[in-house]
Amino acid sequence: MKGNGAASQNWADIPQGKRQRTGAVQKLPHLRAALKCTNRLGLRQSCGALGRGASVLAGLAVLLVGWLPGSAATVSNDIRRDATVLAIEQVNPTVVNIATETIIEQRDWYEELFRRFYGVPSRQQKSLNLGSGVIIDEEGYIVTNFHVVRRASRIQVKLWDGREFEAEPLVATESSDVALLKIRSKPGDKFKAIKFAEDDDLMLGETVLALGNPFGLGGSVSKGILSSKNRRPATGAEPLNVEDWLQTDAAINPGNSGGPLVNLRGELIGLNVAVFREQNGEGLGFSIPVKQVALAVARFFAPEVTDSLWFGGHVKSSAGQGVVSTVQPSSPAERAGLKEGDRVVQVNGGAPGSLIALNRMLVSNTNRQARLTVQRGTERVNLTVRMVPFEDMIQEKLGLTLLEPNAQTARQLGVNPGDGLYIEEVEPDGPAGSAKLQRGFILTGIDRVKAREIRIVGERLSATKRGDAITLSLIAPRRVGNFVEFRQGTVEVKVR
Numbered sequence: 001m002k003g004n005g006a007a008s009q010n011w012a013d014i015p016q017g018k019r020q021r022t023g024a025v026q027k028l029p030h031l032r033a034a035l036k037c038t039n040r041l042g043l044r045q046s047c048g049a050l051g052r053g054a055s056v057l058a059g060l061a062v063l064l065v066g067w068l069p070g071s072a073a074t075v076s077n078d079i080r081r082d083a084t085v086l087a088i089e090q091v092n093p094t095v096v097n098i099a100t101e102t103i104i105e106q107r108d109w110y111e112e113l114f115r116r117f118y119g120v121p122s123r124q125q126k127s128l129n130l131g132s133g134v135i136i137d138e139e140g141y142i143v144t145n146f147h148v149v150r151r152a153s154r155i156q157v158k159l160w161d162g163r164e165f166e167a168e169p170l171v172a173t174e175s176s177d178v179a180l181l182k183i184r185s186k187p188g189d190k191f192k193a194i195k196f197a198e199d200d201d202l203m204l205g206e207t208v209l210a211l212g213n214p215f216g217l218g219g220s221v222s223k224g225i226l227s228s229k230n231r232r233p234a235t236g237a238e239p240l241n242v243e244d245w246l247q248t249d250a251a252i253n254p255g256n257s258g259g260p261l262v263n264l265r266g267e268l269i270g271l272n273v274a275v276f277r278e279q280n281g282e283g284l285g286f287s288i289p290v291k292q293v294a295l296a297v298a299r300f301f302a303p304e305v306t307d308s309l310w311f312g313g314h315v316k317s318s319a320g321q322g323v324v325s326t327v328q329p330s331s332p333a334e335r336a337g338l339k340e341g342d343r344v345v346q347v348n349g350g351a352p353g354s355l356i357a358l359n360r361m362l363v364s365n366t367n368r369q370a371r372l373t374v375q376r377g378t379e380r381v382n383l384t385v386r387m388v389p390f391e392d393m394i395q396e397k398l399g400l401t402l403l404e405p406n407a408q409t410a411r412q413l414g415v416n417p418g419d420g421l422y423i424e425e426v427e428p429d430g431p432a433g434s435a436k437l438q439r440g441f442i443l444t445g446i447d448r449v450k451a452r453e454i455r456i457v458g459e460r461l462s463a464t465k466r467g468d469a470i471t472l473s474l475i476a477p478r479r480v481g482n483f484v485e486f487r488q489g490t491v492e493v494k495v496r
Contacts (some may be wrong), residue, residue: 006474016367028219083264087209088221090266092160094194095259096142097213098131098167100152103413118276132259133157133181134268136297137356138190140165140183143256143293145273146172157183158193160219162464171300177273177288178296194260196317197267199291200292202229202246210250210272210285212259224250224285227271245286246270252285261287268293298325301359309387309453313338317355321345324374329465333405336385345372359383363387389459397461397495402443402454413442413477418452420444435493437474444488445473 086392111229135141142157149155152246155167163184172179183191203226210222228247248261252272261270270287298316303309312331315322322344327334344358345351348371351359362370362385371384403422410417426433443451446460446468464470469492476487 014415015326018128036206084207084209084223087264087266088260091194091211091260091262092219093192095211096133096157096159097132097218098144098148098258099156099347100129100149102151120455129211130255131257132255132272134260135191135193137193137354139356140185140191141356142167142181142188143271143297144179145271146177146179147326148258149181155181171305173296173299176292176296178271178293192266195266196294197263197269197290199294202226202269204229207264208248208250208269209262210248210252210256210259212256212272213252214255215494222251224248227411237334244292248285248287250285265319295422298355301355302461303359303363304459305385305455306359306456307363308390309363309460310390310393311385311387312361312462312489315344315355315358322352322355328462331462332385332387336383338383338385339454341372342376344372345375345380390454398432398493399427400432401425402457404454413473417441421451421454421457431493431496435491437491440477442475443472444475447471461495466496468495470495
């Protein structure tokens with residue numbers, strides 16, 4: 001090989017005594033000097049004694065170091081590791097694939113006849129469905145769509161690292177299509193949880209990522225932009241629908257339901273819910289806004305839901321703290337002096353690390369009292385809240401004592417288990433007594449919501465104030481000769 005009219009020699013082929021006199025070696029001092037003028041970050045410092053050739057060599061030396069395979073520069077400056085990749089790496093461990101199994105009983109009048117008289121069991125068929133979810137707490141709580149786990153007899157979740165667990169459905173809201181699950185794991189197991197974005201921190205046109213389990217193919221990611229925010233303000237009186245959802249052109253396919261929609265910070269901004277397709281047209285993806293998801297989660301962990309205790313203050317998570325979003329009139333929270341906007345700093349002397357921890361601390365005392373320290377502007381205020389069991393609150397507001405009948409009692413009353421509540425006692429001069437309710441009636445609904453549990457009745461009543469009217473759906477037994485007939489009807493009762 002030739003260069004500049006002289007033969008080039010390998011360093012090893014130059015005799016030891018002549019190495020200092022060769023051109024190859026004479027360039028080395030300049031290179032060394034140039035490298036000395038380059039700081040640790042690869043930025044060249046001023047060095048007046050060096051010539052242009054030394055400066056060029058220094059730059060080439062730095063570039064060559066960057067090109068070496070496996071070098072630190074390659075790892076830290078990989079052009080592929082952009083904001084999208086970083087967000088996916090952050091969120092992936094929080095996403096779960098969900099498989100549900102539903103037992104469907106097939107009955108007709110002929111089979112029902114054989115079942116009643118001959119004990120022949122009805123035919124059963126298994127239905128399998130797939131969906132997605134996202135972990136919201138290190139204890140293994142998952143949020144997904146209600147329609148993903150509705151009527152499921154068995155739920156299994158698979159994590160990004162291949163681990164599989166059974167999951168238990170805890171609570172759901174059909175109107176918002178959000179459900180809460182809990183992974184059945186060993187004590188002490190911890191899981192990576194996603195971070196929630198602030199309620200209205202959304203920008204039209206920003207890049208968004210949809211993660212989930214489309215078509216049951218396993219973990220998958222699609223990328224798009226936020227095409228539209230929700231198109232109407234939520235009133236709380238109607239089920240969420242297209243007008244309330246976020247719209248994106250990121251691909252959301254069957255199986256993606258319940259998976260997260262995230263921004264480039266890796267924060268949850270929505271829960272994938274649906275895809276709208278017109279024949280021969282593009283699919284439009286929709287997600288439940290994080291504001292609605294956060295409201296549902298706050299409700300799921302309220303003492304009213306977890307322990308059937310009337311607290312009356314809705315607390316949501318914001319910037320790592322519990323913030324009081326609403327306070328019900330005449331509730332224990334209002335009577336204690338809690339106000340909207342209060343930031344919960346301590347509960348019973350301890351600082352809650354999450355919304356779930358805050359709820360546990362609220363209900364930890366057997367006397368149903370909780371000592372709160374809240375930040376109100378620049379002032380810290382100490383409060384004591386005395387929560388009320390739902391049974392006592394129902395008695396206080398309606399003058400009723402309700403029981404949840406077991407399977408045997410329900411059959412004797414002519415209803416299926418979970419279809420109604422038994423009225424055990426009626427206060428004669430109370431609101432229920434004035435409406436002619438009697439012991440032995442079955443309460444089947446309140447304001448068009450099925451009264452499957454005392455908790456449901458308590459939740460509905462907790463939102464009412466003195467003088468409000470509610471509608472009760474009832475089954476009234478009436479004896480006719482040797483037979484008992486059951487009549488259905490509704491009655492309006494005013495809350496006291």
